[in-house]
Structures are given as C-alpha cells and as structure tokens.
Amino acid sequence: MNYTICPKCGKDTKRLIDSLCQECFFESSDLVKVPQVLHAQVCSNCGAHFNRGRWTNDYDIDEIVIRTVEDELLIHEKAEDIELYIEPRQMTPHLYRVRVEVDATIIGERLHQQVETEVRIGRMACDMCSRISGGYFESILQIRATNRRLNDEEKKECMAIVNSILKRMRKKGDRMAFISNSIDDREGIDLYMGSANASRDICKEVVSELGGTFSESPNLFTRKDGKDVYRITFALRLPEFMPGDIIEFGENVIEVRKFGKNVTGTNLISGSKYLSKPDEIQDAKLVGRREDAVRTVVVATEDDELMVLDPENYETVTIKKPLLFSAEAGDEVPAIKTSNGIVVLTEDSPDTD
Ligand SMILES: [Zn+2]
Ligand SMILES: [Zn+2]
Structure with a gap:
C-alpha cells in the first residue's frame, strides 16, 4: 500500500484529507461544529415555537430541539454524503442535552465525528396566546x-x-x-x-x-x-326546521329530512318524496317530531284507503293510504294528529342521504 507524508506533521498516512492527515485535519478543522449552548423560545401555553422571527405551530418539543440544533450546525464545506444523527435528551423541562453524530465523506475519505451541545428552552406566551388572554x-x-x-x-x-x-x-x-x-x-x-x-x-x-x-x-x-x-x-x-320535524302548511304534512338550500322529506299524506325551497314554505308550522308520534292500530286497509284508530278518542277514521304503506289490519303504526287529519309514519325514518 502506498503511503504519503502529511505536510504538517510529517507522519506517513494512507490518504490526505484536504492536504492533511486525518489527525491534522481534525486539529485544524471540524467535520461538524455547533455552539456549546443554544436557545429555543417556546410558548408556555400552546407549545408554539419562535423560529426565524416568527411563531410557528411546532408542538413537538423534541422536534423543536432538533430543529434548533440543525439550524446552528456547521458541517465542513467539502463534506459529501452526509449522514446526520441528532439525539435530544431532556434533563429538565428547560434544558436538553443533545448528541450530534455526523458521518460524511471528505475528498474520498469516510469520516465520523460526534459533538454535544445543550438547548435551553425559554418559555413565554406566543402572539396568539397573548391575544387570547388579552x-x-x-x-x-x-x-x-x-x-x-x-x-x-x-x-x-x-x-x-x-x-x-x-x-x-x-x-x-x-x-x-x-x-x-x-x-x-x-x-x-x-x-x-x-x-x-x-x-x-x-x-x-x-x-x-x-x-x-x-x-x-x-x-x-x-x-x-x-x-x-x-x-x-x-x-x-x-333553519327553523330540523331533520325529523313534522311540519304542516296548506294541505301538506311533511316529515323533514333536510332543511338546507333545498327542503327534502316525505309527504306523509301521499307517502311521496317532497322537494322544495325554504322560501316556498315560509308559513309552515311545526306539528311535532317523529318521537311525538303515538302508536295506533290499523283497523283495515283498502286499495287506496286506510282505517286507523284516532289515538285520542279511539274512533275509527279513514285516511288516504300513503304510497309504500305496508302495514296490515291489526298492526300498530306511529301516527300523529295534524289539522289535515291523522297521518301515519312509515316505520323507519326516511333515509338520511
Ligand atoms: Zn498530519
Ligand atoms: Zn401560544
């Protein structure tokens, strides 16, 4: 193997790094340099970090410590293929010891160096928390x-x-x-x-x-x-009405499914789907909610008609049979009394898509 002579110390060396042997290289320059003490400002309330003149939402204190070290780290300008390992250790809530290990190649030679520093955490109120408390x-x-x-x-x-x-x-x-x-x-x-x-x-x-x-x-x-x-x-x-509200206007009784830009629901008299705009039903009144319905007995069903007991006075009343009404004589169904007469509800509330 060929040896060269280090021009500084005169020793034989396998390779020169930056024209020096490895020992002389580390004496005159570092692979990595970091100040002995670093400072980080953290909000004592929300954990925000004051970094480069402004508060940022970095809430993880280990991340903040690592970033503080990274920002102040000086790595030799000729270093290539740098591998950096930063390990923070909490000593107190205000003090972190940090070990930094660097592996890098300088002029073909793989070098390793380890340094230590500490990060002191200053706690104060950030701009946001000061405004909130004010x-x-x-x-x-x-x-x-x-x-x-x-x-x-x-x-x-x-x-x-x-x-x-x-x-x-x-x-x-x-x-x-x-x-x-x-x-x-x-x-x-x-x-x-x-x-x-x-x-x-x-x-x-x-x-x-x-x-x-x-x-x-x-x-x-x-x-x-x-x-x-x-x-x-x-x-x-x-909106005035909520999903599940049963409302009445004119000759309509509607169980509301959605009351937004459009009003959707079920027309409880016909059993058909209902769709309109809120301003089309401005005079609507709330009759009740599905929970307010009482169970009543179906006395008989015909093609288009339905006989049920009035839940208040138990008289038999005949109403229009809603579409998709499937209960039979003897079954109990939820019903609610309106000024348009008794209406029966389907067993399940209308799907809420
Ligand atoms: Zn030397
Ligand atoms: Zn804060």
Missing part, C-alpha cells in the same frame, strides 16, 4: 336558530365545524384563527373570533352542512395608523 377579537360569530332555540345537538355540530376550520387554518400558519371568548346561553352561542375570515369560512361551512343563512355587518371599532378598523358581527341562523 381578549382580542376581530369579529363576533353569533350562532342561532330561526324562530326557536339552538338545541344541544346543533351546538355540538356547529362547534365541531368551528374547531375543525380553526385547526385547519392554524395548520396553514394562521395565528389569528382562535376564539378569545365564548358565551353559550339558551338562545345560542356567541364566539369572539380572532379572525373575520375564520368566521366567514365557518358560516359558509355550517350553512352548507346544516342549512340556514348568515349575514355580516361591520361596525367601526377604532382608527389605527390612519385606517378604520372594523369589527364584524356574523349572524348565523340555522
């Missing part, structure tokens, strides 16, 4: 129902939409996608929102999923740097 808001989102109270199920559904939209916006880096205060009372929910755009997106999503309407009205709040600053109130109204 009660900052840009818009108020009022969630209500039309001509009735918002029920608990609807509150839950709306809040699920609210939270998923805020989560999605925060993931994209929107630091204003937060709720700084909320009021939940008998009428509905008021949310004090950091972002008006978030409120608008939520309104659109709720209307598309649950129906209803929304409007926005800006109020001049203050002037800042010569510009008008508005706070926008979003009035979100869920």
Whole structure:
C-alpha cells in the first residue's frame, strides 16, 4: 500500500484529507461544529415555537430541539454524503442535552465525528396566546336558530365545524384563527373570533352542512395608523326546521329530512318524496317530531284507503293510504294528529342521504 507524508506533521498516512492527515485535519478543522449552548423560545401555553422571527405551530418539543440544533450546525464545506444523527435528551423541562453524530465523506475519505451541545428552552406566551388572554377579537360569530332555540345537538355540530376550520387554518400558519371568548346561553352561542375570515369560512361551512343563512355587518371599532378598523358581527341562523320535524302548511304534512338550500322529506299524506325551497314554505308550522308520534292500530286497509284508530278518542277514521304503506289490519303504526287529519309514519325514518 502506498503511503504519503502529511505536510504538517510529517507522519506517513494512507490518504490526505484536504492536504492533511486525518489527525491534522481534525486539529485544524471540524467535520461538524455547533455552539456549546443554544436557545429555543417556546410558548408556555400552546407549545408554539419562535423560529426565524416568527411563531410557528411546532408542538413537538423534541422536534423543536432538533430543529434548533440543525439550524446552528456547521458541517465542513467539502463534506459529501452526509449522514446526520441528532439525539435530544431532556434533563429538565428547560434544558436538553443533545448528541450530534455526523458521518460524511471528505475528498474520498469516510469520516465520523460526534459533538454535544445543550438547548435551553425559554418559555413565554406566543402572539396568539397573548391575544387570547388579552381578549382580542376581530369579529363576533353569533350562532342561532330561526324562530326557536339552538338545541344541544346543533351546538355540538356547529362547534365541531368551528374547531375543525380553526385547526385547519392554524395548520396553514394562521395565528389569528382562535376564539378569545365564548358565551353559550339558551338562545345560542356567541364566539369572539380572532379572525373575520375564520368566521366567514365557518358560516359558509355550517350553512352548507346544516342549512340556514348568515349575514355580516361591520361596525367601526377604532382608527389605527390612519385606517378604520372594523369589527364584524356574523349572524348565523340555522333553519327553523330540523331533520325529523313534522311540519304542516296548506294541505301538506311533511316529515323533514333536510332543511338546507333545498327542503327534502316525505309527504306523509301521499307517502311521496317532497322537494322544495325554504322560501316556498315560509308559513309552515311545526306539528311535532317523529318521537311525538303515538302508536295506533290499523283497523283495515283498502286499495287506496286506510282505517286507523284516532289515538285520542279511539274512533275509527279513514285516511288516504300513503304510497309504500305496508302495514296490515291489526298492526300498530306511529301516527300523529295534524289539522289535515291523522297521518301515519312509515316505520323507519326516511333515509338520511
Ligand atoms: Zn498530519
Ligand atoms: Zn401560544
């Protein structure tokens, strides 16, 4: 094997790295260099990370430590095929010891070096958490129902939409996608929102999923740097009727399946499917819900007629037999009394596609 002489120390060496033997190379330059102490700023509340001048949603503290080290790592400029291994160890919540191992090739020679550093974690409140705790808001989102109270199920559904939209916006880096205060009372929910755009997106999503309407009205709040600053109130109204409501208007009795941009359901008198627009049935009244139906006995069935017992006075009444009505004499069926007479419901609620 051929040996060369290191020009610095004069020893024989198999190969020269950057014109030096391996020992002299490591004496004069490092494969990897990292400061002894590094600092990372983390939000004590939500775990966001202050990185390169802005807060980002990196919630995993090990990831934050690794990134802090990576950002400060200096690897020899001639290194190729670099393999990097960074292992953080938590000593205290405020201190991490980090071992860094690097394997790389410099001028044909595979080298390995290990260094250690520590990352000190500074905890403070991030921009978002400071705004939340200061009660900052840009818009108020009022969630209500039309001509009735918002029920608990609807509150839950709306809040699920609210939270998923805020989560999605925060993931994209929107630091204003937060709720700084909320009021939940008998009428509905008021949310004090950091972002008006978030409120608008939520309104659109709720209307598309649950129906209803929304409007926005800006109020001049203050002037800042010569510009008008508005706070926008979003009035979100869920529809008056819900799936499962039995409503009546004119000579129609409808079990509502969906009350959104379109109204769909079953016409309980004819048994046929029902489809219209909400403004076509503005004078509709709520008769009850499927749960309010009482079971009554089918006395007899004819081709197009049905005789049932009036659930209140047990008199036999004859009604039109709805399409697809399959019960026979002696069976019990759910029925509900309306000003259009008694209507019978099919055993299963209409499918909810
Ligand atoms: Zn040497
Ligand atoms: Zn925070």
